[in-house]
Amino acid sequence: MARFIIRRLLVAIPVLFGLSVILFLFLRLLPGGGPAEAILGQHATPQLVAQISATEGFDKPLYEQYLTYIGRLLHGDMGSSFIDGRQVADTFLIRFPGTLELTMGAMVFAVGLGIPLGRLAARHPNSWIDAVVTVISLFGISIPVFVLGYTLAFVFGVQLHWLPTFGQIDPRLDVDPVTHFAIIDAMLAGHWYVIDAVSHLILPSIALGSIPLAVFTRITRASVIDVSNEDYVRTARAKGLTDRRVNDRHIMRNAWLPLTTVIGLETGALLAGAVLTETVFSWNGVGSWVVTSIQNHDFIVVQSLVLIFAVIFMTVNLIVDVGYAFLNPRIRYS
Amino acid sequence: MIVALDGDMVFADPSLVSDGNSLYVAAQVVQNLVQLQPGTISTVIPVLAAALPTVSTDGLTYTFKLRTGVKFHDGTDFNADAVVYNYTRWQGYGKGDLQDNAYYYGAVFGGFGTSSNIASVKASDASTVVFTLKTPQSNFLLASTLAVFGIQSPTALKAASADTTPLKDNKYAEGLLPQGQDMVGTGPFMFKEWVVGDHITLVKNPSYWDTANAAHLDQITFKGMGDSTAKLQALQSGGVDLAFSISPLDVKTAQSSGLAIIDRGASCNQLNLDLNQSVGGQPTIYANKSVRTAVAEAVNKSSYVDAFYSGLGKVPTGFMPPATLGFKAEALPAFDATKAKADLTAAGLTADQLKIDLNYPSNVVRPYMPDPKGIATAIAQDLQAAGFTVTLKTEDWHGGYVSDATGGKFSMYLFGWTCDWAGADNFLYTAWFGYQDGKPNLQFGWKNDAANALMLKALQEPTVDAANADWGQVQDALATDMPAVPIVNSTPPGSMTSKVHGFVGASNGIEYFNTVWLTQ
Numbered sequence: 001m002a003r004f005i006i007r008r009l010l011v012a013i014p015v016l017f018g019l020s021v022i023l024f025l026f027l028r029l030l031p032g033g034g035p036a037e038a039i040l041g042q043h044a045t046p047q048l049v050a051q052i053s054a055t056e057g058f059d060k061p062l063y064e065q066y067l068t069y070i071g072r073l074l075h076g077d078m079g080s081s082f083i084d085g086r087q088v089a090d091t092f093l094i095r096f097p098g099t100l101e102l103t104m105g106a107m108v109f110a111v112g113l114g115i116p117l118g119r120l121a122a123r124h125p126n127s128w129i130d131a132v133v134t135v136i137s138l139f140g141i142s143i144p145v146f147v148l149g150y151t152l153a154f155v156f157g158v159q160l161h162w163l164p165t166f167g168q169i170d171p172r173l174d175v176d177p178v179t180h181f182a183i184i185d186a187m188l189a190g191h192w193y194v195i196d197a198v199s200h201l202i203l204p205s206i207a208l209g210s211i212p213l214a215v216f217t218r219i220t221r222a223s224v225i226d227v228s229n230e231d232y233v234r235t236a237r238a239k240g241l242t243d244r245r246v247n248d249r250h251i252m253r254n255a256w257l258p259l260t261t262v263i264g265l266e267t268g269a270l271l272a273g274a275v276l277t278e279t280v281f282s283w284n285g286v287g288s289w290v291v292t293s294i295q296n297h298d299f300i301v302v303q304s305l306v307l308i309f310a311v312i313f314m315t316v317n318l319i320v321d322v323g324y325a326f327l328n329p330r331i332r333y334s
Numbered sequence: 335m336i337v338a339l340d341g342d343m344v345f346a347d348p349s350l351v352s353d354g355n356s357l358y359v360a361a362q363v364v365q366n367l368v369q370l371q372p373g374t375i376s377t378v379i380p381v382l383a384a385a386l387p388t389v390s391t392d393g394l395t396y397t398f399k400l401r402t403g404v405k406f407h408d409g410t411d412f413n414a415d416a417v418v419y420n421y422t423r424w425q426g427y428g429k430g431d432l433q434d435n436a437y438y439y440g441a442v443f444g445g446f447g448t449s450s451n452i453a454s455v456k457a458s459d460a461s462t463v464v465f466t467l468k469t470p471q472s473n474f475l476l477a478s479t480l481a482v483f484g485i486q487s488p489t490a491l492k493a494a495s496a497d498t499t500p501l502k503d504n505k506y507a508e509g510l511l512p513q514g515q516d517m518v519g520t521g522p523f524m525f526k527e528w529v530v531g532d533h534i535t536l537v538k539n540p541s542y543w544d545t546a547n548a549a550h551l552d553q554i555t556f557k558g559m560g561d562s563t564a565k566l567q568a569l570q571s572g573g574v575d576l577a578f579s580i581s582p583l584d585v586k587t588a589q590s591s592g593l594a595i596i597d598r599g600a601s602c603n604q605l606n607l608d609l610n611q612s613v614g615g616q617p618t619i620y621a622n623k624s625v626r627t628a629v630a631e632a633v634n635k636s637s638y639v640d641a642f643y644s645g646l647g648k649v650p651t652g653f654m655p656p657a658t659l660g661f662k663a664e665a666l667p668a669f670d671a672t673k674a675k676a677d678l679t680a681a682g683l684t685a686d687q688l689k690i691d692l693n694y695p696s697n698v699v700r701p702y703m704p705d706p707k708g709i710a711t712a713i714a715q716d717l718q719a720a721g722f723t724v725t726l727k728t729e730d731w732h733g734g735y736v737s738d739a740t741g742g743k744f745s746m747y748l749f750g751w752t753c754d755w756a757g758a759d760n761f762l763y764t765a766w767f768g769y770q771d772g773k774p775n776l777q778f779g780w781k782n783d784a785a786n787a788l789m790l791k792a793l794q795e796p797t798v799d800a801a802n803a804d805w806g807q808v809q810d811a812l813a814t815d816m817p818a819v820p821i822v823n824s825t826p827p828g829s830m831t832s833k834v835h836g837f838v839g840a841s842n843g844i845e846y847f848n849t850v851w852l853t854q
Contacts, residue, residue, distance in 0.1 A: 037737050044740065045770065048437075055430045084344050085431065085501035086508070086530070094530055150563055157571040166568045171336060171533040171555040282559045282568075284532040292341065292560065295732055 005322065012314050019310055020073070023303040024066050037297075056082065069300070078308075079300035081293070088304040092286065097180035098168055099285035102277065103270040105205030110212035111263060117213075118220020119252075125225060133217060140214030149207035149280035156203060166282035169197045208277040212266040219262050223255040230254075257328050264320030271316070272309035335554050335834075335852055338565050338577040342531055342558040345435065346509030346517045347496060348484050349424055352437040354843050357481040358578065359534050359556055361844055363407075364484030364519030367398050367417065367463075368475060372846055373838040375602045375756035376659040378475055382412060382485060382520065384461075386475070393470030393796025400461040404543040406487035407524045408514050414457030419488040421455040421465075423497065431499040438754070441764070442477040470794050472801035476659060476757045481844065490518035513537070522549040522848035533557045542848075550836070550851040562699075569593055569829055575852065576830035576837065578845075582704035585644035588829045595646075596830060598839040600657030601823035604650060604761065605702040605750035607633065607713060608818045610742060612779030618745045619690070621779070624681035626816045629746075630667040631674035632720035635821055638712055642705050643824050650820035653762065653812045659798065660758030660805035664813035666820065674720040689723045693739070693747035698731030701826035702750035709821075710748060742776025748821075749777070753842055758805035763789045767808075767817065780817035 036052040037044045053059040057068065072079060078088040114137075121133035157165035168182035169175055173196060175182075175189040182200065186193035227233060228251055236246045278287035286305060293301040339355045348360035368386065371377040380386055382404060387396040404412040424439045427446050436446075443450045453466045467474065477483075490496075494506035494515060501507045509516055509528035517525035520543065523536040534556040542548040557574065559565045562581040568574035570591045580588060585595055609620035609629060619625050639647040651663045678688075694710035695703075703709065707728070714724040729735040739749050751765040762768070767775060768789055774781045785808050792804035812818075825841045836849040 044737070048440075051429075052434050055434055080500070080502050087502055090502075091530065150567070153564070153567045153571075157573070158567050161571060164573055165571050166559060166564055166573060167532065167557065171529075171535070171557055172553065177529050177532075279561050280564055282557065282561065282564050284529075288560075289531065297732060 001322070001325065005318065008314075008318050008321075012311075015314070016307060016310060020070060020303065020307060021066070023306055024069065025062070027299045027303055028062060028065075069303075073304075073307075078304040081301050082298050083296050088301055091289065091301075092305075092308065094177075094180050095284060095286050095289050098182070098283060099271060099274055099278070099287060101168070101181050101183065101201065102204055102208060102274055102283060102285060103267060105201045106209035106212065106270055106274075106277075107263070107267055109205045109209035110216055110266070114213045114216030115220050115259070118217040119224055119247075121217070121221040122224035122228065130221075133221070137214035137217040140210040140217075143210065145207055145210065145276045146280050148210055149204070149277055152203045152207055153280070163203050164196075164200050165203065168200050168284060169193065170200075204277050204281040204283055207280065208270060208274055212263075212270065215262060215266060216259065219259055220255065223258050224251055227251045227254045257324070260324060260327055261320055264316055264323070268313040268316030271312050335551050335575045335847075335850070336573065337554060337556050337847075338559045338568060338574045339556050340558070340579055341560055343509070343528060343534055343556075345501065345507040346525065346528060347486075347504075347507045348482050348517070349420075349439070349486075350432065350435040350501070350507055351482065352435075355556075355558065358843060358845070359536070360484060360517065360519075361481045361521075362523040362536055362554065362847055363517050363521045363525050364481065364486055365521050366479060366481070366483050366485065367400075368478050370479050370840070370842070370844060372849070373599055373840050375600055375655075375657050375753065375840060375842045376476065378479055382417075387465075389797070391796065393472070394467045396465040396467075396474060397458075398463045398465070400463065401543070402461050404520050405541060406490070406520055407518045407539060408487050408490050410487050410489045412485065412520050413460045414463045415460075416485055416488050417463045418455050418457050419491075420483075420485050421452065423491065424483075425450045425452060425455075427497075428499070431501045432497065435501070436482070438477075438480055438482040441754075442473070442480070443471075470796040472793060472795045472798055473755070473757045473759050475798070476755050479844075480755060484519055487518040490515055509534075522547065522846075523554060526553075531558070547848055549848045551847060554847055566829075569831060572831060572833075574831075575834050576828070578828050578843075579701070580827050580829045581699060582642070582644050582646065582824075582827055585646070585827050585829075593829045593831060594834075596828035596837065596839040598646075598825040598828070598841040600841060601648065601655040601825050602657070602753040602756050602841040603702040603750060603826070604653075604655055604823050605700075605709075605748065605821045606766075606818040607821055608739070608744075608747050608749050608777060609816070610745045610747075610777065610779050611781075611817065612774075613742060613745050618779075619681075619683060619687050620745060622681050622683075623815070624677050625683065626819075627667055628674045628677035628681065628720060629717065630816055630819045631670045631677060632716050632722075633713055633819060633821070634669045634671075634716050636669070638709055639822055641712065642709055643822065644827065646827055647822045647824035650823050653809050653818075653820060654758060655753070655756070655761075655823045658753065658756045658758060658761060660792075660802040662806040662809040664809055666813060667816070671716070671719055678721045688721060689725070690717070690746055691725050691727050691744070692717070693727045693729070693735070693744045695731040695735040695748070696728045697733075698735075700731075700750060701752055702822060702824050703748060704824075706748060713748075713821075740777055742779065752826075756842060758802070758808075759789070759793055762805065762808055762812075763793065767812070778817040780815060782811055782815060785811040785815075 036049045036058055080087050117133050121130045124130055153165040156163045173193050175185050175193055178185050182197040186197035233250050236250050275287035278285045279291055290305055341355050343356040343359055344351050344353050348364050365381050367383040368378050369381045371379045383398045384401050387398045389396055427433050427436050433446055443452055451468050451471055453468045456464050458464050496506040498504040505511050506516055513526045522539050522542045524539045526535040526537045528534045536554045538549045538552050565577045566584045569577055609626050611621040635649045692710055692714050694706040710726055714726055717724050739747055754760050769786045788804050788808050792801040795801035833852045835851050
């Protein structure tokens with residue numbers, strides 16, 4: 001197992017290095033001048049562009065800029081934003097809890113609803129129940145996240161006034177951003193502010209969780225039907241075990257194996273990809289930060305974030321692979 | 335009260351920002367010697383100054399008498415020494431982070447240190463400040479209203495080492511200090527906190543010096559919301575009380591939802607159809623004046639205003655918005671398709687020369703350009719009717735359009751300007767027609783040495799009246815030469831719920847919340 005983990009970590013090095021080179025070149029070869037022009041916008045004059053390029057090092061050859069960047073990166077310095085001068089790592093630590101909170105909300109929604117729906121459909125294959133569940137999962141996977149987000153906000157926020165449509169917590173509440181997890185900070189602040197934080201989480205979690213919900217429902221259904229047809233399940237039933245016991249001990253325990261993989265992959269993808277949901281719900285996370293950084297041509301931020309996303313995705317994958325071995329003793333890594 | 339801005343602040347020190355979000359917040363907290371009358375874009379009133387300054391006849395000395403009894407939010411006194419400290423601080427900004435971010439000081443005063451046009455700022459007594467300029471500067475008073483020139487507490491600035499670079503290590507600029515130690519001004523609201531990427535909270539200044547104009551609200555929260563649909567839904571749901579901007583395309587939806595559209599009065603922007611007479615050193619067809627006139631006659635500006643601006647735009651009567659200081663109305667060519675055809679025929683262009691490109695930006699909405707593609711398409715149809723064969727071309731605003739337009743790579747293109755300050759110099763010289771490095775601006779290839787000399791003269795006139803006379807002649811020259819076709823002056827739409835009262839809008843993005851109150 002240790003050798004497997006070390007090998008996976010070693011493989012990650014050239015992947016991240018290659019990604020850093022591609023990102024660096026791609027972002028700088030985009031049309032529209034350099035970051036100095038982006039910073040100055042319509043105020044850009046040749047003199048000001050030259051001044052900022054000189055002080056920020058934009059006028060140096062690309063390889064020199066890259067070496068400076070990678071040198072800093074190897075020392076744990078992900079660089080600073082061209083726009084506000086803040087260290088990427090500092091802002092990441094402020095914004096990532098928001099993305100993590102949203103991802104967890106989406107996964108609670110998707111797992112909490114997707115697996116029971118999948119089990120329900122599997123218990124009644126080819127029935128009207130199965131058809132309804134299939135339609136729900138197709139709807140979830142087909143509808144664009146931003147369309148669902150705006151629709152949810154319109155129905156539950158604008159029309160019904162049940163739930164807030166933006167942000168992580170009512171900004172008027174006196175909640176200090178101690179951990180930057182809105183729910184935890186709200187709990188620390190007391191006054192039942194946590195209810196406000198949870199209410200802010202509901203709509204974006206549903207929007208972000210709609211695709212994983214559909215995936216989990218489909219995988220659960222297929223997996224449960226597969227396992228249900230295995231000999232050992234038939235044997236268990238023949239031995240006179242109750243339905244519940246057969247389901248819990250024999251079917252779901254084995255059906256969890258493919259689900260675990262998919263849940264892990266979806267979690268990694270959501271952590272790195274809540275861009276649209278965060279924008280629609282004005283969520284202070286990493287996804288909305290990527291959008292504004294791309295708009296501002298804030299290259300250092302964009303390339304550092306993409307690298308971070310890659311590391312997160314690879315780490316989650318590794319955890320899933322390792323966890324798989326624990327769940328399924330038949331798997332051995334060498 | 336929750337106010338939706340278009341994005342987050344950049345820095346908490348207003349002297350180091352040039353973006354609208356930061357300045358909008360700072361204007362509530364930090365005050366200048368002079369500011370604009372709320373709701374206007376060019377009427378200067380004294381604020382921390384007791385009266386407008388006396389100006390020497392040579393235009394080199396401005397003497398300000400200051401208000402007494404004014405205190406900063408940290409409890410220290412506002413006085414002449416504080417003004418001297420602030421102006422000296424800005425002038426002394428070193429190269430690198432400070433100069434790079436203090437765009438407006440460099441732009442208004444011609445640079446930092448010895449390059450600045452300010453020769454000295456001295457306190458002749460505790461309540462009198464004397465500015466001495468190296469050369470007369472006709473925009474001095476109007477440009478002094480910019481929120482970047484807000485006076486902050488020297489005690490707070492020194493205590494926080496507010497000039498620390500790099501700025502990531504500057505706690506004052508980063509807004510990390512507690513209330514009373516960061517963004518310390520004299521305004522009706524005090525800075526409380528900034529949760530980066532999320533919101534900024536201001537609270538009422540209970541000891542505001544101008545008791546008649548003290549804030550009604552106990553607290554304002556500014557929330558950055560970049561997505562226009564999210565902003566509209568937040569207004570409709572009542573989660574946000576006022577949005578600084580909404581998309582012009584959402585105006586009708588907002589009105590039908592019972593939301594009010596902010597009355598922003600006189601426009602402070604202009605969209606032009608720019609006609610570049612020289613691209614890559616080669617003359618274009620727009621070097622021919624008959625062609626420029628034909629284009630000006632071919633475009634049906636009032637139809638664009640009706641179609642794209644939801645009643646918030648007007649057809650220009652000159653080369654800058656009418657409320658701009660120094661504006662002169664000109665007899666610009668009116669829409670006349672028949673005359674346009676005749677002028678184009680008279681120009682004697684070949685069929686190949688009549689094939690033209692019209693460039694417009696994509697992935698952007700500007701206050702003066704709510705639907706770039708739609709406007710460009712409408713213009714193209716009018717130009718086709720006059721005899722041109724138009725190909726529409728587009729580039730991403732952030733991905734090449736601005737640099738290609740300002741770099742002189744387009745021959746015909748949509749471009750506009752929102753005022754930094756509503757002076758003729760800001761539109762005519764800074765934004766558009768001033769020569770660069772002694773040569774015609776690449777955006778237009780418009781060579782008129784006399785007009786450029788007049789602009790330089792106007793900038794250095796000792797009085798505003800003398801400058802305005804020069805600017806008037808410049809506008810006459812523009813109307814004669816037509817290097818661009820003015821298309822629209824618009825007021826950018828904002829919206830608020832029916833709970834909001836007492837809000838006074840202004841189209842230059844400087845609005846104050848001390849007069850605002852909320853009802854249930």
